[in-house]
Amino acid sequence: MNPSLQDVKAIQIRVGGNPPHSCVPGVRVRDALSDQGLLRVGDTVAARFNGRLLDLEAPLFEGGDLDAVSVLSPEGLDILRHSTAHLMASAVRELFPETKIAIGPAIDSGFYYDFDRPEPFKPEDLGRIEKKMKEVRSRNPSFDRVVLSREEARALFREAGEAYKLEILDGIPDDSVSLYKLGAFTDLCRGPHVPGTSWLRAFKLLSVAGAYWKGDERRPMLQRIYGTAFPTKEGLQEHLHLLEEAKKRDHRKLGKELDLFSIPEDVGPGLVCWHPRGARVRTVIEDFWRKEHDRNGYELLYTPHMAKIHLWETSGHTGFYKENMFSPMDVEGQQYLVKPMNCPFHIQIFKSRLQSYRDLPKRWAELGTVYRYERSGVLHGLLRVRGFTQDDAHIFCRPDQLEAEVARVIEFTLFVLRTFGFQTFDVYLSTRPEKYVGSLENWDQATEALRTSLEKLGLPFEIDPGEGVFYGPKIDIKIRDSLGRQWQCSTIQVDFNLPERFDLHFVGEDGERHPVIMIHRALMGSLERFFGCLVEHYNGAFPLWLAPEQVTVLPITERAHGYAVRLVDRLKAEGLRVESDFRNEKLGLKIREAQLRKVPYMVVLGDREAEEETVSVRTRTGENLPPMTWDLFLRRVKEEMQTRKTGAD
Ligand SMILES: [Zn+2]
């Protein structure tokens, strides 16, 4: 036994769930893990001690639970990336000593650091900074934690002229703060960090952009350098490849190239104009949506785009949703607001007559266009906009119907998403937040109903504790696109708030009034967003049933024009979206252009086809089908449309 254990009171540490183990106070995390065989070289980057993340070098003075954190875990990856941000800042300071530093956190797919420098960084500076980072790394410095009193830290950063760090210090209530030194570079930081720069083997700086200090337009504009880092070179390569792919299929770029939509400056930021080719796709989506809602027991509603302010006061929107609404307009001395949501309108229809228990559930759906104020800085193509159409529905039901209705909505959602070609879903159940309305009993019941529905459907889900909306628990279904990226689309929310605010009730079997339960749900979320997601998922090559131009007819010679006109008419009569190219151009050029438009089928017509009443078909993937009769071609196309085949199969 270690003799010192007899002098000082040992601390009890449970490592990785093993039985408690006596250690000397001040034992380093690294040694405590290593003693129990839980320090994996090249993998264990930090540790979790009683719920807190710690450096491997940190000393332990109290007992508790200790676990290794793998560099491959989400926390481990964050530590690696944030450490790379320090390395980047140290390189920036060596190259551009006049630079002031602000903050440098890890983010979803990498990290950034905000710098203040009179001269903006140029894209070519990124290469220089990267090179300097490698140079710093080759000196193999370690990340050393230093604890100072707040005053000592203030003095240090004041002397260095680091105004942003001083401002951050002002916001820290603790008496002492930690700093991390990496060679000559010191940063105010809570940690933890990788032990040394040898861990930072695979990183890449990606871009530079302006960012306001603390996101506040009134504060200085800083320069944000984005980068990413991975534990392995292979991981980094894979990610960079994915970024390249994502850039190629950015819906804003494809939207322009394929002439699908625009967001004209003269109309206003975040306000989308659908061009004919985009509108054709949207029409198909809407027609499908209406037909399937009808089949699933929904009724359709139409409601106005604005309503008296009083309605929004009753719903509570003028209180809790004020920041997201546009200013009121005055109509004959009465204030009106443009709608950010459709719910209050559906409620008015529900209240237009007495509802009996026999009338429930009511499933009412609307493709409702809503307007929400978003700061111009966060607008992004079709994904964050100011005006959009929700595929909204509200289900008014009795408490005993809740579970079945939720299950029904989930099944319907999955059917719709699968039809559009999505196969992988991440499902989240969000429970009661700290601030909430409604009784605990109602919350428990509703949360149970959501959980039971998911379980009965055998759908794996994660619980997001406390992430429900203040008015009720919810289920979010996120889709994974063809690049494996996650998109938030579907949401199913139980609401106790609006039924109470609007005094919604039904007359029960007993002749008494009973409160109604309301479910808000959207399957695609917003048509704009969903469309943007489809464009990127399919890289603009929509499956046949969605394609804005399904077939293009290309006569090779003028002699085939008459024959081509007849075919175009026939295909149109069959309900296909057909275009043709009668220009006096080379066939190769016509085919190339049709390929750029990502048309699924190109029908090439020459003398032989005209004579034999056949068609020669080329697919957009470059496959040449043997000559076939009109009927055979039509049968093929129609079958593909009916089964709504996606590009993947
Ligand atoms: Zn740090």
Ligand SMILES: [Zn+2]
């Ligand atoms: Zn709603």
